Amino acid sequence: MFTNDLLKGKRILITGGGTGIGRAMAERFLQLGATVYICGRRVEVVQQTAKELASATGGTIEGLPCDVRERDAVEQLIEQVWTKGPLDVLVNNAAGNFLARTEELSPRAFESVLGIVLQGTINMTMACGKRWLVAGHRGVVLDIATTYADTGSAYVVPSAVAKAGVVALMRSLAVEWGGRGIRFVAIAPGAIRTEGAFSRLLPTPELEKKLLEHNPLHRFGTLEEISNLASFLISDLAGYINGEMVYMDGGEMLAGASTFSLIGRRIPDAAWEMMKPKKKTE
Ligand code: HXC
Ligand code: NAP
Numbered sequence: 001m002f003t004n005d006l007l008k009g010k011r012i013l014i015t016g017g018g019t020g021i022g023r024a025m026a027e028r029f030l031q032l033g034a035t036v037y038i039c040g041r042r043v044e045v046v047q048q049t050a051k052e053l054a055s056a057t058g059g060t061i062e063g064l065p066c067d068v069r070e071r072d073a074v075e076q077l078i079e080q081v082w083t084k085g086p087l088d089v090l091v092n093n094a095a096g097n098f099l100a101r102t103e104e105l106s107p108r109a110f111e112s113v114l115g116i117v118l119q120g121t122i123n124m125t126m127a128c129g130k131r132w133l134v135a136g137h138r139g140v141v142l143d144i145a146t147t148y149a150d151t152g153s154a155y156v157v158p159s160a161v162a163k164a165g166v167v168a169l170m171r172s173l174a175v176e177w178g179g180r181g182i183r184f185v186a187i188a189p190g191a192i193r194t195e196g197a198f199s200r201l202l203p204t205p206e207l208e209k210k211l212l213e214h215n216p217l218h219r220f221g222t223l224e225e226i227s228n229l230a231s232f233l234i235s236d237l238a239g240y241i242n243g244e245m246v247y248m249d250g251g252e253m254l255a256g257a258s259t260f261s262l263i264g265r266r267i268p269d270a271a272w273e274m275m276k277p278k279k280k281t282e
Contacts, residue, residue: 002228006235008033011087013078015068015124016094018045020194021144021226023053025091028227029234030059037081039066040094068094068120078127086137089234090128092121092166093144097159098200099260101272110158117162121169129173129182138181140234143170147188147249151257155264156201167245174243183242185233190249191259192221201260203275210263217250 012029016022017038026036030053038061040046046063054061066077081087096116100109125141132139148156149163167186174184191202191211202208212218229248232238247253256262 002032002231002235004032006032006231006237010034010089010234011037011081011085012089012091012234013037013039013081013087013124013128014091014093015066015120016040017091018042018049018063020196021189021192021223022091022093023049024223024227025093025230026061027053027057028224028231030054030057030061032231032235034059034089036061037064037087038062039064039068039077041065041067068123069115071123074120074123074127078124078131082131086131086135087128087139088137089140089142090124091142091144091230091234092124094120095144095159097156097197098277099155099203099264099267099275101155102157104272104276105158113158114162114165117159118165118169121166125169125173129177132182133177133180136181138183140183140185141170141173142230142234143167143184143186145170145186145188145245146259147190147247147253148257148259149188149245151253153257153259154261155267156260170245171243178242183239185238185241185243186245187226187229187233188245188247188249188253189226190215190221190247190252192223192226194223202263204271207263207267210266211259214255214262215250215252216255219250221248221250 012034014022017026018040029036038046043065050061050063066073096113143166146163148160149167153160170184170186
């Protein structure tokens with residue numbers, strides 16, 4: 001469907017691009033001709049991924065360390081990227097999440113997830129947006145949200161709150177900045193197998209099975225499917241799509257909202273105990 005020059009000349013930053021969905025999008029964008037930057041907290045992960053994807057695709061990619069929660073670090077990263085030229089696309093993909101009973105969450109547990117997902121997205125969007133507006137440079141922001149951003153979801157409450165904020169930001173700025181050349185889009189993926197998500201949210205085969213039974217297509221989404229959807233949405237082919245969140249969940253939402261409400265209620269007490277974070281001294 002896509003020609004290999006679909007994203008030619010586009011300079012794209014993907015937060016959390018060292019692993020999972022971010023990594024898969026980076027690979028696809030490189031195949032389609034983009035120059036890609038990826039960032040994450042673990043420098044060795046982003047650099048290793050950049051090395052592997054450069055050699056697999058022959059494209060230009062750089063892995064840079066950055067904690068998106070830290071506004072100064074974000075400013076530094078964006079400044080560094082901008083010295084080589086303005087970005088054209090920002091993909092807010094970095095996230096933190098875990099399955100937990102809300103009454104057991106510490107204040108830091110909330111802060112951690114809200115910091116990565118919501119504040120991180122705000123930091124990145126502001127750093128790029130201000131530069132684009134001053135220069136009159138066209139830009140696209142793609143946010144990777146979740147299906148439960150619109151409905152909330154039990155047992156992943158910090159994530160649900162933060163993702164709802166991300167979607168509100170996306171829809172608001174689509175109107176405020178749309179006329180000044182900055183387009184906003186989001187994807188609400190259903191479950192896609194990645195180590196980061198499944199180890200924290202679907203840690204047993206039984207939980208996976210429950211989710212698959214509930215999904216009309218009885219399968220998870222794939223990295224290829226989300227990477228292709230992301231490529232289309234950030235490309236000029238989708239130039240009139242602004243402020244829209246595309247669900248890519250096999251119809252799961254229509255079959256009953258709020259992913260983890262469905263499975264969390266069936267988790268026994270002993271399993272909740274096992275999923276609690278290990279003490280740092282252990
Ligand atoms: C309760 C938990 C917890 C858990 C951590 N915490 N895990 N509380 N249950 N399972 C608490 C800790 O006890 C601590 O509070 C606070 O959260 C911060 O934890 P740290 O480990 O110190 O923080 P940090 O190193 O910043 O790690 C952030 C993280 C971690 C979010 C906790 O999981 C992470 O790095 N995640 C990044 C990758 C990720 O989550 N990927 C999945 C995305 S999938 P105290 O008070 O003890 O100090 C997704 C959508 C999937 O978002 C949807 C599928 C359908
Ligand atoms: P993942 O592999 O764990 O990806 C999360 C990435 O975010 C990691 O590379 C992580 O790298 C980075 N990150 C976390 N905290 C960060 C911080 N403070 N600063 C910078 N980077 C940070 O999980 P994934 O499944 O690919 O998730 C990617 C996106 O898809 C997330 O937005 C998630 O909410 C969304 N999503 C996933 C699913 C799914 O089923 N997989 C479903 C719905 C939505 P470091 O640890 O090195 O920082």
